[in-house]
Amino acid sequence: MRRWKLTVAYDGTHFHGWQRQEVPGGEPLRTVQGVLESTIRSTFSIDVRVVGASRTDSGVHARAQVAAFDCGIEIDGERLARAISARLPDDVAVIAAEPVHEGFDPIGDCVSKGYRYTFRDACPNAHRAGVFERLWVAATPHAVDPARMQAAAGLMVGTHDFAGLAHSIEDRATTVRTIHGCSVRRMPDGTIAIDVSGTGFLHNMVRILAGTLLDVGRGHREPGHVRTILASRDRSLAGPTMPAQGLCLEWILYPKTGRQA
Numbered sequence: 001m002r003r004w005k006l007t008v009a010y011d012g013t014h015f016h017g018w019q020r021q022e023v024p025g026g027e028p029l030r031t032v033q034g035v036l037e038s039t040i041r042s043t044f045s046i047d048v049r050v051v052g053a054s055r056t057d058s059g060v061h062a063r064a065q066v067a068a069f070d071c072g073i074e075i076d077g078e079r080l081a082r083a084i085s086a087r088l089p090d091d092v093a094v095i096a097a098e099p100v101h102e103g104f105d106p107i108g109d110c111v112s113k114g115y116r117y118t119f120r121d122a123c124p125n126a127h128r129a130g131v132f133e134r135l136w137v138a139a140t141p142h143a144v145d146p147a148r149m150q151a152a153a154g155l156m157v158g159t160h161d162f163a164g165l166a167h168s169i170e171d172r173a174t175t176v177r178t179i180h181g182c183s184v185r186r187m188p189d190g191t192i193a194i195d196v197s198g199t200g201f202l203h204n205m206v207r208i209l210a211g212t213l214l215d216v217g218r219g220h221r222e223p224g225h226v227r228t229i230l231a232s233r234d235r236s237l238a239g240p241t242m243p244a245q246g247l248c249l250e251w252i253l254y255p256k257t258g259r260q261a
Helices: 032-044 077-087 146-154 205-217 225-232
Strands: 002-010 061-071 092-100 112-120 158-161 176-186 192-198 247-253
Touching: 002 032, 002 077, 032 061, 032 077, 032 092, 077 092, 112 205, 146 176, 146 192, 146 205, 176 205, 192 205, 205 225, 205 247
Parallel strands: 061 247
Antiparallel strands: 002 061, 002 092, 112 192, 112 247, 158 176, 176 192
16 A cells, blocks of 8 residues: 655635534535545545545635545556546645655644735725635724734744633643744735744634734734733633634645655
């Protein structure tokens, strides 16, 4: 058996997240993992389990999710990626495939992940960005100051207990995580981009982090309030959970190659 590493891109709008979800007495929900597994199964007539590096939520996108599966077929990576993508729906694609050692673990071997949260500020309609970007960009009626947001973002960097920036922590052995970088900038198109990278993230952590920085950017909180959230571990002190459509998994780094997937 050979283990294959896949790099997968998808528009998460019409997916119930990455992870397969069964419904008792009904059809499984549409997930990226489920669609990939059924497509590989029908393409090569094999039963597979595809393991993904990041369990993205409903509506969250990915430019470079990493997944792995085992199979015994003899084929080169380029042909494998083309064969799978040809049968996938339009909102998901395998952009690369390569054979890896049998012990490769897309979750455990991950060194760092990078996410971007994108939103447009000062929108008259708070619930909607422009018609051509509404599925990938969140919106807020508040005008924000990226410099204030950047001052707060810098306080996120390092190893901290991020319980105050998580939706649910009951199933976590620890809520300590390491953030390698967190930056905020206004893009040429006027949107605000929040880039954050780290070893791993708690449930909704990046979306809550983005909501907290938004509060700072609009003047609702001071940048130093981040220290209070981290020290208290109190979710009620943080900002809102921002909408899913603004979040995208941009890259995943592994040690063997030394490059981003």
